[in-house]
Amino acid sequence: MRLAELSERSGVSAGTIKYYLREGLLPPGQRISATQAAYDESHLRRLNLVRALIQIGGVPVATVREVLRHIDDESLGTSFRLGAALWALPHPPDAPEGDPLAAEVTEGLDGFLTDMGWNHARELGALSPSYRSLISSVTTLVRLGFAGSLDVLAQYARRMDELARLDLDHLDTFPDDSQKVESAVAAAVLFEPVLLALRRLAQEEHSARRYGL
Amino acid sequence: MRLAELSERSGVSAGTIKYYLREGLLPPGQRISATQAAYDESHLRRLNLVRALIQIGGVPVATVREVLRHIDDESLGTSFRLGAALWALPHPPDAPEGDPLAAEVTEGLDGFLTDMGWNHARELGALSPSYRSLISSVTTLVRLGFAGSLDVLAQYARRMDELARLDLDHLDTFPDDSQKVESAVAAAVLFEPVLLALRRLAQEEHSARRYGL
DNA sequence: CCCATTGGAAAGTGTCACTATCCAACCACG
DNA sequence: CGTGGTTGGATAGTGACACTTTCCAATGGG
Numbered sequence: 025m026r027l028a029e030l031s032e033r034s035g036v037s038a039g040t041i042k043y044y045l046r047e048g049l050l051p052p053g054q055r056i057s058a059t060q061a062a063y064d065e066s067h068l069r070r071l072n073l074v075r076a077l078i079q080i081g082g083v084p085v086a087t088v089r090e091v092l093r094h095i096d097d098e099s100l101g102t103s104f105r106l107g108a109a110l111w112a113l114p115h116p117p118d119a120p121e122g123d124p125l126a127a128e129v130t131e132g133l134d135g136f137l138t139d140m141g142w143n144h145a146r147e148l149g150a151l152s153p154s155y156r157s158l159i160s161s162v163t164t165l166v167r168l169g170f171a172g173s174l175d176v177l178a179q180y181a182r183r184m185d186e187l188a189r190l191d192l193d194h195l196d197t198f199p200d201d202s203q204k205v206e207s208a209v210a211a212a213v214l215f216e217p218v219l220l221a222l223r224r225l226a227q228e229e230h231s232a233r234r235y236g237l
Numbered sequence: 238m239r240l241a242e243l244s245e246r247s248g249v250s251a252g253t254i255k256y257y258l259r260e261g262l263l264p265p266g267q268r269i270s271a272t273q274a275a276y277d278e279s280h281l282r283r284l285n286l287v288r289a290l291i292q293i294g295g296v297p298v299a300t301v302r303e304v305l306r307h308i309d310d311e312s313l314g315t316s317f318r319l320g321a322a323l324w325a326l327p328h329p330p331d332a333p334e335g336d337p338l339a340a341e342v343t344e345g346l347d348g349f350l351t352d353m354g355w356n357h358a359r360e361l362g363a364l365s366p367s368y369r370s371l372i373s374s375v376t377t378l379v380r381l382g383f384a385g386s387l388d389v390l391a392q393y394a395r396r397m398d399e400l401a402r403l404d405l406d407h408l409d410t411f412p413d414d415s416q417k418v419e420s421a422v423a424a425a426v427l428f429e430p431v432l433l434a435l436r437r438l439a440q441e442e443h444s445a446r447r448y449g450l
Numbered sequence: 451c452c453c454a455t456t457g458g459a460a461a462g463t464g465t466c467a468c469t470a471t472c473c474a475a476c477c478a479c480g
Numbered sequence: 481c482g483t484g485g486t487t488g489g490a491t492a493g494t495g496a497c498a499c500t501t502t503c504c505a506a507t508g509g510g
Contacts (some may be wrong), residue, residue: 058475084466102448103449155438183399187396188442214378228361270456270506297496
């Protein structure tokens with residue numbers, strides 16, 4: 025398959041594919057001649073993943089490159105590859121270092137993790153970008169006075185705990201390691217808009233029931 | 238309070254505040270003289286909301302202006318104001334019009350809404366940006382072959398249904414209408430990163446339990 | 451009274467994801 | 481042959497966005 029066909033089959037313009045090749049998001053095709061290269065199904069698959077990460081997930085090009093590097097790094101075990109790839113995904117900026125409010129929130133969240141029984145998370149602590157995101161997001165909420173109490177947070181966390189279990193069950197159905205890591209990344213990113221859309225839809229539904237129209 | 242103090246108290250640079258004033262995201266202060274204006278607590282509050290929408294929610298400036306217009310429109314009833322403000326928030330682009338895959342997904346989702354008992358959503362249908370987002374997100378998932386079956390989707394939806402109930406209970410504790418609408422918008426946007434961080438944290442936790450480390 | 455400060459307008463900046471333009475080598479048809 | 485359209489690759493340009501910087505005249509505290 026030449027670049028033009030790859031473009032047609034993926035719906036991505038030839039110019040953009042060239043750009044991805046240049047940026048190292050797509051491995052070069054097999055050179056046929058000085059001005060010709062051949063691409064195969066693996067390129068199409070990778071291109072789809074890249075497109076999804078960038079367009080749906082809003083992941084910056086440089087970050088996509090990082091994530092792919094981890095996905096393709098076969099020198100690591102599955103759990104490291106998966107962790108590295110997921111941790112490379114973009115996260116909101118951390119709370120400012122010396123913020124006393126953030127320190128207070130961190131303390132509260134630590135107890136919260138204990139209550140949830142999320143002990144691995146508690147041990148990893150600030151090493152995990154997800155945990156740092158959580159701290160900074162909750163700190164912002166508190167600062168603005170929309171402090172859903174820790175109780176509401178726990179309700180949210182309980183649901184996410186249940187869903188994470190489901191997600192991992194689904195992941196276990198993939199036998200191949202590379203595919204497992206790739207799927208985990210894709211699912212992590214692509215399910216986010218689904219999750220958010222479902223939340224808003226649910227809110228609209230209940231809002232309509234309560235307030236009419 | 239003059240602009241400099243507003244800047245200091247909010248942590249937003251004076252230049253940026255001027256920019257927001259220019260863009261109509263912040264009402265002008267009360268003019269004291271030809272070169273002096275006074276700002277009050279309401280400006281500080283509004284500035285915090287704007288900052289949160291833009292920085293945390295990634296909402297484009299032009300969209301923030303739209304949302305604020307609805308929040309401030311006292312000519313409408315609460316439910317309309319709330320709906321209008323939430324619908325003005327950014328959503329992923331729709332699926333292309335003539336896409337047969339999208340049509341198929343739409344059909345499946347319609348049945349899914351029925352099963353969920355989300356009848357208002359089903360009646361509104363494609364009018365709701367959230368529903369259109371859901372269709373396009375799920376279509377992308379299916380296209381890339383990461384089709385969490387409708388069953389997984391239903392699991393997600395059930396949890397969001399429960400959480401939406403909670404959120405609205407919390408909203409009911411605000412007596413004032415303007416405050417209710419403002420809080421709903423802030424919560425819709427500011428809880429999203431919390432929700433996503435909790436999901437990833439839960440996934441890390443369960444992944445660590447299953448695969449070690 | 452005088453000079454640092456203020457609010458406001460206009461133009462500039464940095465980032466990011468493309469996109470348009472070239473160019474020489476190539477292949478396919480006549 | 482040959483010739484005209486196509487291909488991959490390099491370079492430079494585009495447009496959107498969220499600020500920043502620069503400039504200015506009016507102000508007002510010491």
